[in-house]
Amino acid sequence: MPKTVRLTGPTEWIDLEFVERERTLHEIIGKGIRHHLAELSLSNTVIHLGELGVQRSRVAVHNWVQKADLQPADGESPDRVAVDQKAIRINDEQYWLYAAVDPQTNRILHSRLFSTYTIPIAREFLTELAEKHDVEDALFLVDDADDLIGGLCRENYSYRVERHGFRNSVEHVFREVQRRTSSFSNRFSHVDPPTAETWLQAHTVWWNHA
Numbered sequence: 532m533p534k535t536v537r538l539t540g541p542t543e544w545i546d547l548e549f550v551e552r553e554r555t556l557h558e559i560i561g562k563g564i565r566h567h568l569a570e571l572s573l574s575n576t577v578i579h580l581g582e583l584g585v586q587r588s589r590v591a592v593h594n595w596v597q598k599a600d601l602q603p604a605d606g607e608s609p610d611r612v613a614v615d616q617k618a619i620r621i622n623d624e625q626y627w628l629y630a631a632v633d634p635q636t637n638r639i640l641h642s643r644l645f646s647t648y649t650i651p652i653a654r655e656f657l658t659e660l661a662e663k664h665d666v667e668d669a670l671f672l673v674d675d676a677d678d679l680i681g682g683l684c685r686e687n688y689s690y691r692v693e694r695h696g697f698r699n700s701v702e703h704v705f706r707e708v709q710r711r712t713s714s715f716s717n718r719f720s721h722v723d724p725p726t727a728e729t730w731l732q733a734h735t736v737w738w739n740h741a
Contacts, residue, residue: 544601544736544737544740545561545564545565545599545601546599546601547560547561547599556585559580559583559585560595562580562583563576563579563580563587563592563595564592564595564596564599564733565737566579567592567596568596568733568734568736568737569737569741573589573592573593574589576589576592577589577592580592596729596730596733597726597729597730599733600729601732601733601735601736601737602732602736603639603640603641603642603663603732603735603736603739604739605663605664606663606664606665607633607638607640607663607664607665608664608665608666609633609635609636609640609664609666609669610635610669610670611633611634611635611669611670611671611672611697612631612632612633612634612640612660612666612669612670612671612672613631613632613633613634613671613672613673613697613700613701614629614630614631614632614657614671614672614673614679614683614701615629615630615673615674615676615679615701615702615705616628616629616630616648616653616676616678616679617630617705617708619644619708619727619731621722621723621724621727622722624646626644626645626646626724626727627644627645627646627647627648627652628642628643628644628705628708628731629641629642629643629644629645629648629652629653629656630642630701630704630705631656631660631701632700632701632704633700634672634697634699634700634701637700637703637704638738638739639704639735639738639739640660640663640664640666641656641659641660641663641664642731642732642735643656643659643728644724644727644728644731646724648676648678649678650677650678650681650682650685651682652678652682653678653679653681653682653683654682654685654686656682657682657683657686657688658686661686666688668689669688669689670689670690670691671683671688671689671690671691672690672691672693672696672697672701673690673691673692673693674692674693674694675692675694680692704738707738708731708734
């Protein structure tokens, strides 16, 4: 098993009401979810649980993450918002992960997975972001992505093209996602897009509490 980091800590941010009928202790399920989101592949999570005396399958751990349905909290009012999109492979198809990050706190405000990247998609993402957070007066930091710039213009948001500085926060998020999906061979395999997005949303919640 690889060396792990940031595996200790509380799990109050995981709502375990879904495990009422589970035979596994809530504490163990919380640890399993946190360890998988933080560092470990499903296989290594199973090995770690085995070391704690709990025998569970990869499918069981996968189902814990899916059933937890973790969603990032809303209600933020950031002064700046860094936005970007990056390619994510699901099986043999390419999808696009959009993310918005508060560069002052490094918290992920919103993330979504789309099958393509266009100005209408960017507008949909920005609309969802505005429904969750107060970003009306925020300054958006973006690189030279035409879809995001077009979406910001059409939604009448203030933006600045910036490739470094405060926008490094969103790049840091994507590097972390890439690092985690490298344990899946740089892609999600044998899952459908909604399942992959559920994992990405759960990873976002872990990131914001790590």
